[in-house]
Amino acid sequence: MLQYGLGIGEDQNWLFSENGFQGELLGKTETIMALGNGYMGLRSSPEESYLKQTRNLFVAGTFNKFDDGEATELPNAADLTEMEIVLGGERLSLESGRVHVYQKSLNLRTGELTREFLWESPKGRKYSCRFLRFVSLDNLHMLGMRMEITPLSGECELRWTSGINGQMTNSGAQHFHEGIKRIYDKEIAQLVQTTTQSNIDFVLHAANRWELDGEPLALKPEMNIGRRKVGMSYSCTVPAASVIAVEKIASVNTSRDAEAMQGEAYSLDMLREKSLQAFRSNFGKGYAALLSDSAARWKAYWDNADITIESEEDGFDQLAVRFAQYHLLIMTPHHDSRYGIGAKGLTGEGYKGHSFWDSEIFILPYFLHTMPSIAKGLLEYRYLGLDGARLKAADNGYEGAMYPWETAFTGKEETPVWGAVNVLTGKATKIWSGFLEQHISADIAFAVVKYAQATGDEAFMDAMGAEMLIEIASFWASRVVWDESRQAYVILNIIGPDEYKEHIDNNAFSNYMAQWAIQATIELCLSYQETKPDIYRRLNETFGIEDRLDQWRKVAARLYLPSPRAGDNLIPQDDTYLTKPSIDIAPYKNSASVQGILRDYSRDQVIGMQVSKQADVVMLLYLLQNRFSNEVKAANLSYYESKTIHDSSLSMAVHSIVASGIGERETAYEFFRQASEIDLGANMKSSDAGIHSASLGGIWKCIVFGFAGIQAENGELSMTPRLPSKWKSLRFPFVWKGTRLQIELTHEQIAIEAESPSPVPIDVRIGHQVYRLEDRLTVSYSSAQGS
Numbered sequence: 001m002l003q004y005g006l007g008i009g010e011d012q013n014w015l016f017s018e019n020g021f022q023g024e025l026l027g028k029t030e031t032i033m034a035l036g037n038g039y040m041g042l043r044s045s046p047e048e049s050y051l052k053q054t055r056n057l058f059v060a061g062t063f064n065k066f067d068d069g070e071a072t073e074l075p076n077a078a079d080l081t082e083m084e085i086v087l088g089g090e091r092l093s094l095e096s097g098r099v100h101v102y103q104k105s106l107n108l109r110t111g112e113l114t115r116e117f118l119w120e121s122p123k124g125r126k127y128s129c130r131f132l133r134f135v136s137l138d139n140l141h142m143l144g145m146r147m148e149i150t151p152l153s154g155e156c157e158l159r160w161t162s163g164i165n166g167q168m169t170n171s172g173a174q175h176f177h178e179g180i181k182r183i184y185d186k187e188i189a190q191l192v193q194t195t196t197q198s199n200i201d202f203v204l205h206a207a208n209r210w211e212l213d214g215e216p217l218a219l220k221p222e223m224n225i226g227r228r229k230v231g232m233s234y235s236c237t238v239p240a241a242s243v244i245a246v247e248k249i250a251s252v253n254t255s256r257d258a259e260a261m262q263g264e265a266y267s268l269d270m271l272r273e274k275s276l277q278a279f280r281s282n283f284g285k286g287y288a289a290l291l292s293d294s295a296a297r298w299k300a301y302w303d304n305a306d307i308t309i310e311s312e313e314d315g316f317d318q319l320a321v322r323f324a325q326y327h328l329l330i331m332t333p334h335h336d337s338r339y340g341i342g343a344k345g346l347t348g349e350g351y352k353g354h355s356f357w358d359s360e361i362f363i364l365p366y367f368l369h370t371m372p373s374i375a376k377g378l379l380e381y382r383y384l385g386l387d388g389a390r391l392k393a394a395d396n397g398y399e400g401a402m403y404p405w406e407t408a409f410t411g412k413e414e415t416p417v418w419g420a421v422n423v424l425t426g427k428a429t430k431i432w433s434g435f436l437e438q439h440i441s442a443d444i445a446f447a448v449v450k451y452a453q454a455t456g457d458e459a460f461m462d463a464m465g466a467e468m469l470i471e472i473a474s475f476w477a478s479r480v481v482w483d484e485s486r487q488a489y490v491i492l493n494i495i496g497p498d499e500y501k502e503h504i505d506n507n508a509f510s511n512y513m514a515q516w517a518i519q520a521t522i523e524l525c526l527s528y529q530e531t532k533p534d535i536y537r538r539l540n541e542t543f544g545i546e547d548r549l550d551q552w553r554k555v556a557a558r559l560y561l562p563s564p565r566a567g568d569n570l571i572p573q574d575d576t577y578l579t580k581p582s583i584d585i586a587p588y589k590n591s592a593s594v595q596g597i598l599r600d601y602s603r604d605q606v607i608g609m610q611v612s613k614q615a616d617v618v619m620l621l622y623l624l625q626n627r628f629s630n631e632v633k634a635a636n637l638s639y640y641e642s643k644t645i646h647d648s649s650l651s652m653a654v655h656s657i658v659a660s661g662i663g664e665r666e667t668a669y670e671f672f673r674q675a676s677e678i679d680l681g682a683n684m685k686s687s688d689a690g691i692h693s694a695s696l697g698g699i700w701k702c703i704v705f706g707f708a709g710i711q712a713e714n715g716e717l718s719m720t721p722r723l724p725s726k727w728k729s730l731r732f733p734f735v736w737k738g739t740r741l742q743i744e745l746t747h748e749q750i751a752i753e754a755e756s757p758s759p760v761p762i763d764v765r766i767g768h769q770v771y772r773l774e775d776r777l778t779v780s781y782s783s784a785q786g787s
């Protein structure tokens with residue numbers, strides 16, 4: 001069972017725990033307590049092995065394809081954490097004997113994982129055990145572990161075996177060649193392995209240091225080298241009530257690391273040598289010093305990014321936003337813009353480490369307004385993927401850049417073609433998203449424009465953003481077809497955000513977003529023409545903008561945009577959605593597992609019903625919020641929510657933001673709470689395949705764009721706060737055009753402080769009035785009315 005309130009003192013609302021060992025439910029805390037630093041992600045599997053464990057170590061960007069028929073995926077690297085511990089001849093396992101006290105906790109403040117328990121062995125001997133672990137935020141290649149065991153029933157013989165285990169697979173797919181194994185100076189184990197298809201070298205090190213009652217203990221190792229494995233065993237007698245401790249320090253380097261390429265040409269020997277040297281010096285520092293360096297980095301992160309919520313209730317909301325911010329940082333390869341963010345971060349095999357629109361629409365806004373340089377890196381990743389997008393457009397007979405639905409390292413389409421079983425035919429179902437879920441191209445354009453507006457980073461726009469927009473606009477302009485009867489351009493045979501509707505025509509979200517992207521590109525080109533003729537000329541020479549502009553203008557002006565219906569204000573999700581029959585979706589909506597409907601109906605049957613997987617029209621109401629009135633938003637939120645199962649974790653947060661925007665504070669809070677509970681909540685099976693990355697970005701968005709009601713439109717900042725009634729105050733940082741603002745809200749007052757010097761005063765619209773912020777601004781308002 002998870003507990004949220006055990007953090008005390010400086011750890012209050014920073015720590016959550018699992019109390020009681022549940023060998024069947026390991027996946028939950030392996031994921032939600034995962035450790036990482038954006039370079040690597042380590043699932044928090046127990047040190048001792050269990051049948052239902054999923055031990056994973058992923059390194060960002062190191063994709064490999066196991067087989068021609070399989071999708072490329074992040075390989076599960078060699079395990080560094082497993083320890084076989086034999087006490088008095090009995091192997092430590094919490095599935096045998098009795099466990100008297102058990103607590104596993106993650107401290108979000110420091111990034112340290114702790115596991116403590118009292119184990120009574122089958123022979124009735126008691127041991128107090130404590131395990132600590134961290135992945136360094138300071139040195140992205142390092143991780144540390146510490147084990148402390150006290151025999152409580154008299155002296156005991158300890159035998160301990162651990163090392164580097166390259167026998168790991170991704171659900172059976174072995175991504176590495178056998179490799180080279182070596183032990184240096186009877187102390188440092190090294191495993192070198194290369195991925196089978198992408199030829200990425202991994203070099204892993206591990207070494208151990210022993211203590212008895214806090215004093216160094218020299219133990220002679222027995223060295224073990226086996227198939228895909230290298231490690232050491234140690235034996236010793238531990239006196240009763242003494243603490244035997246071992247620190248295991250480990251490191252991970254790969255040939256894909258940016259520093260591996262620096263200077264001289266890459267060679268595996270050089271990577272081995274350099275990483276061994278670095279490991280030696282870090283091993284010398286020991287667990288406590290390495291942890292302290294890492295914790296200092298976490299402190300700096302939190303000093304910059306912490307959000308404080310004062311609530312009448314328990315501290316769950318506070319913990320939930322910190323949980324989201326913790327995972328947002330560890331999932332993001334902020335060290336290298338060649339890599340994207342996986343839909344499960346670096347915490348599980350789910351979605352194979354691939355990047356989706358989750359990054360631009362759900363996660364990037366957090367970084368844009370907290371650490372903008374990371375947001376820029378995420379867009380650079382898409383810039384580097386332009387060739388993949390151009391290839392996809394060309395392969396499909398379109399112009400410009402058609403971004404793949406799922407990407408890995410190369411920028412090419414990586415969506416698997418076959419998925420879950422069809423309940424009627426028993427055959428695998430074709431996954432159409434890779435062919436038809438095309439809104440991602442507009443979503444990326446949206447993120448580029450939002451980035452430029454919020455940062456004023458013209459250099460990025462000139463060098464990369466403009467090219468991306470031009471190519472995306474060209475794609476959409478070639479994707480539309482003319483419909484004589486409507487006298488409009490239309491987009492046929494597509495999938496919108498709602499993945500329970502395939503092969504549909506005129507998905508409202510996709511049509512509006514495509515039009516938005518084309519219009520934004522036209523405006524950008526015109527502004528270049530006026531203000532930066534040199535850049536306009538360069539872009540025109542390279543991309544023939546002048547030849548393209550006419551077509552863009554025609555499409556932007558005459559693309560069919562489904563408007564709210566007279567009478568009920570409903571925006572048709574697509575040409576046929578509102579004509580389809582409805583069913584009672586309550587059983588699926590209330591179920592603890594997702595996609596239960598696909599166990600009762602085939603996908604084709606679901607496509608034929610008014611049943612939605614996730615926010616679609618509601619997503620549109622959120623992204624293009626200024627295009628729709630509150631009446632339209634209210635009507636569509638209510639209608640489509642009643643048809644939506646929320647089988648995607650991306651759904652709840654968006655519903656919350658739209659509800660906030662129309663003043664439905666309690667509904668907004670309810671959705672926020674449900675979004676917060678997707679991973680952190682009590683459902684012990686929700687996170688087995690990894691964390692729900694987008695939903696964590698969504699939690700931040702619910703708070704900042706929903707409850708605080710911030711809008712950053714066309715370079716203008718506005719706020720319409722609607723704090724949940726349970727909250728007394730909310731304080732958060734928000735970076736706007738290079739200035740770090742600290743915003744504090746109560747139900748009566750908005751206070752904004754410019755924490756870093758602002759080059760120019762910032763105008764903020766609150767309600768109907770525009771205020772000028774020099775260094776501090778205080779405005780009275782009423783949260784119930786929103787202005």
Ligand code: IFM
Pocket residue numbers: 343351356357358497499648650694
């Ligand atoms: O991008 C999402 C999609 O919207 C719903 N299915 C899961 C994907 C990855 O999170």
